[in-house]
Amino acid sequence: METARLLTLAERQFTQRISTALTSVGGTVDQWRVLGLLADGQGHPMTQVAEHVILAAPTVTKIVDKLVSQGLVYRRVDDADRRRVLIYASARGKAALRRWETAVEGERARLEQEAGEDLAQLAEVLTRIVARLS
Template identity: 40%
Template sequence: MSTSPASGRDLSLALEKVVRLVREVSTAGDISPTAATVLGVLARTGAQRVTDLARIAGVSQPAMTQLVNRLTQQALVARVADDADRRAVLLEITAAGREVLETRRGQRARVLDAALARVSAEDRAAIAAALPALGRLVDAVLDS
């Protein structure tokens, strides 16, 4: 077993594979990865403005407005007044949006549980040991 430290390149390549896997097995709600990102952000952070969601998702404001319109029509997102600025509109996730997120997470969990069952106990232990550090790494990047 190698004891050399992980490089950013090695981690990037491994995470690209994980992201591809997550996207391929997350089909509930028939929504795009960007829509899933928006629902996830709203579930974690609460109501947001369209401009903030566009920035977080890395899309233009007009593209986010179109996406929000679709999510609103699907009843996955609702528009609400901003108590701090009555002229502004915030977006919040609905119960149906939360259900789509939970269903997608369940799909991923089932696929990953099946995959974990096919690898050695040693690999499962290494993966479990790495999870807290990966969480802290993500937090360090997103909080910076």
């Protein structure tokens, strides 16, 4: 299906450019996505983090382990359910996220300049498609 191929190509090009911007400031796309979710200050279980970043749980565990070792996130047992562990962004993690967001916003601005209004329209169309297919 040509639509699937085009979506894949666009996603790969977009992600590669975002990845390059994040690498320049010490982050990765997956780490940025994880910290983006955790920045709300609420603890999130690993299953929710995995769903948000659209990755398998073992992969997310490795990402979170690395973020823990860097002091960017921490784990804490859920007070409401002692069997669950929640992941939180640390103050250091929130500071890293701000740096990463600045890099991403710069690249996003360049992408929007190159793609023009098509990028905003694509986001609107994809939002509607995802909602309809869910």
